[in-house]
Amino acid sequence: MFSAYTWAFWGIVVLIATLLVQALVAAFSKASQPGAIPGKIDASLSHASFVFRSNRTFANSLENITPMLGCALLAILVGTNAAATAALIWVMALARLVHMWLYYVIATEKNPSPRSYFYLLAMLANIALLLLCVITLATQSMA
Structure with missing residues (x-):
């Protein structure tokens, strides 16, 4: 059974690796700042700052990884x-x-920004996967 899902497993590996890369980029970008305090981001930072963008990218992935991995x-x-x-x-x-x-290369306060479309695409794929689970469960329950 599990061999049928080899490509799904590789996709999950990419999701987890992406999250780990984001964590490292966010940590190193913040730590490289003068006077950096562990666990604290300067509240005055915004999208013009790579430190802000890298931390927001990581935080955004943390917000999305649970439903993504749960559905998978x-x-x-x-x-x-x-x-x-x-x-x-x-x-x-x-x-x-x-x-x-x-998010790393475009410093914009515009909403929606180009990254918003890819956030939405990932969210729609996640919703579709959840619906696929529900349909499969319902079909199995009726059999």
Whole structure:
């Protein structure tokens, strides 16, 4: 059963690796600032600061990783279509990577910003994966 989800597992690896990279970038960018205090971001910082953007990118991923990984795990456990599951996980993983890259390179207060579209794409893939889980569970319950 698990071999059918190999591509889904690789997508999960990319999601987790992305989160770890973001944590390191945020930590090192903040620590490199003069007078840096562990655990405290200067409240005056905004999108013009890479320290702010790297920390927001990491925080945004933390906000999204629980439902992403929860849906991925549930999908595999309930036996959703492996190809559809992998495709949705990869959409999430790639959208989060593009979101990260855009957040790192574009300093904008504009809303929506280009990164917002990739946030939305990842969220829609996550919702679709949850719906796939619900449909699979409902179908199995009726059988």
